[in-house]
Amino acid sequence: MEFSIKSGSPEKQRSACVVVGVFEPRKLTLAAELLDNAAHNHISDIVRRGDMEGKAGSTLLLHNVPGTLCDRVLLVGLGKEKEFGDKEFGDAIRSAVKTLNETGAFDGTVFLTETSVRKRTCAWRVRQAAIVAQETVYRFDQYKSKKDKVRRPLRKLTFIVDRRNELAAAEEALKQGQAIAEGMSLAKDLGNLPPNVCNPAHLAETARELANEHKIDCQIIERDEMADLGMHSLLAVARGSHQPPKLIVLHYRGGKADDKPVVLVGKGITFDTGGISLKPAPEMDEMKYDMCGAASVIGTxxxxxxxxxxxNLTVIVPASENMPGGSATRPGDIVTSMSGQTIEILNTDAEGRLILCDALTFADRFAPEVLIDIATLTGACVIALGHVASGLYANNDGLARELLHAGDEAHDRAWQMPLWNDYQEALKSPFADMANVGNRAGGSITAACFLARFTKKHSWAHLDIAGTAWKSGVDKGATGRPVSLLVHYLLKRLGLLS
Structure with a gap:
């Protein structure tokens, strides 16, 4: 979709549709009032009759509004003005874009970006509007023989800012929002692909194509080299699959040659049966999303x-399937990780931490300024936090705060969980340096404690996105989270957010 920024009055816009807001109960925003004045109270008369109460998410499309140059006016309900915050703003943009896309309007001029949101700048509103708009029109239908037809899909959105001196910041925010949306779309595409297509080799090929397109350095490490490196924990997971594992390494070099990189590690289990510790059949199809950590770092x-x-940004993706079979790792097997630490595998369905620990050790060679891993790691995190917040663990409180603030800015939120040494007791093994699981209590925490044993040299954080990486049900599909959080984190580090 094409986007642009401008400043101007709503009644003077030559557009297929002008979008303005209405607060509950029946209170016009400033842009709606200006339109209403030009239309000689035409809009306020309609609102007064009860056609639009202003309830959040509601819309009303008006045709041939007098005194205006646009073909249509779309009224969007914003809910109560005192409660209008980040979520409500995003919902209003989503409702507007969905309606525009369904009505056949080729373009829209959106005045909702003029509407104040508590503690948020004009640039924030524009950036979020671009992200939400792209999310709303996103479709994954490439495997449908008959695609859902949109009469005349929305092609262009213009976001309005109320002050000309805000145009430059808004333009930059728009670029940021579009880039974040593109990264999220790539992550969603990878997550939504069927597992017979999106296997480790496909992830590697996607990385190569991305590297060629954007002048990013790419290295694909194969099974034999992993063995030479001592990555026996990662290789243990891959033993039951016919698909060979891949270790994908991408280097974006935008900083100085001697600048230490931010390193992101993404879990890339392209399908997770649980291995010998087989998962139950219901909803096992959703285990194609177990590579959404990998998808998110590639999108970032x-x-x-x-x-x-x-x-400088380095991305590492350990990619494998977790399958049962005659060669598959058994509960009770002991493997030696790249770090030299030994692991007793008590549950083969706790495989994410087994591939991540070798990837995190591999990251040592890049001397990271910051090391962050992202993984759909534990069902326990879903029980703890539901589908709203990602679980955040960190060995550095400053890094944790930066990620929490970035998540808040992005409305892609995380919640910090404890990483106390008390929980390490659960990982004791009588036969190896550690077990790969503890008991059921605090399962997300003990998983993070396992990873912490391989990251002591670095400022490190772990994001458990098991509850936020995809949706089930009617809206089933990958969400693209936490690409927005991660990009906002990078922008904030660089002082580029306004």
Whole structure:
């Protein structure tokens, strides 16, 4: 979709549709009032009759509004003005874009970006509007023989800012929002692909194509080299699959040659049966989403390259399937990780931490300034936090705060969980340096404690996105989270958010 920024009065817009807001109960926003004045109270008369109460998410499309130059006016309900915050703003943009896309309007001029949101700048509103708009029109229908037809899909959106001196900041925010949205779309595409297509080799090929397109360095490490490196924990997971594992390494070099990189590690289990510790059949199809950590870091490096961010960013993706079979790892097996630490595998369905620990050790060679891993790691995190917030663990409180603030800014939120040494007791093994699982209590925490044993040299954080990476039910599909959080984090590090 094409986007632009401008400043102007709503009644003077030559557009297929002008979008303005209405608060509950029946209170016009400033832009709606200006339109109403030009229309000689035509809009306020309609609102007064009860056609639009202003309830959040409601819309009313008006044709041939007198005194205006546009074909249509779309009224969007914003809910109560005192409660209008981040979520409500996003919902209003989503409702507007969905309606525009369904009505056949080729373009729209959106005045909702003029509407104040508590503690948020004009740039924030524009950035979020671009992200939400792209999310709303996103479709994954490439495997449908008959695609859902949109009469005349929305092609262009113009976001209005109320002050001309805000145009430059809004333009930059728009670029950021578009780049984030593109990174999220790539992550969603990868997550939504069927597992017979999106296997480790496909992830590797996607990384190569991205690297070629954006001048990113790419290295694909194969099984034999992993064995030479001592990655026996990662290889243990891959033993039951016919698909060979891949270790994907991408380097975006936008900073100085001697700048230490931010390193992102994404879990890339392209399908997770649980291995010998087989999962129950219901909803096992959703285990194609177990590579959404990998998808998110690949989407993030794409956004960084699109924005030409002045930093060095390295992405590492350990990619494998977790399958049962005659060669599959058994509960009770002991493997030696790349770090030299031994692991007793008590549950083969706790495989994410087994591939991540070797990837995190591999990251040592890049001397990261910051090391962050992202993984659909535990069902326990879903029980703890539901589908709203990602679980955040960190060995550095400053890094944790930066990620929490970035998540708040992005409305892609995380919640910090404890990483106390008390929980390490659960990982004791009588036969190896550690077990790969503890008991059921605090399962997300003990998983993070396992990873913490491989990251002591670095400022490290872990994001458990098991509850936020995809949706089930009618809206089933990958969400693209936490690409927005990660890009906002990078932008904030660079002082590029306004």
């Amino acid at each position: 490096i794409k956004a960084a390259a699109l924005l030409k961010l002045p930093l």
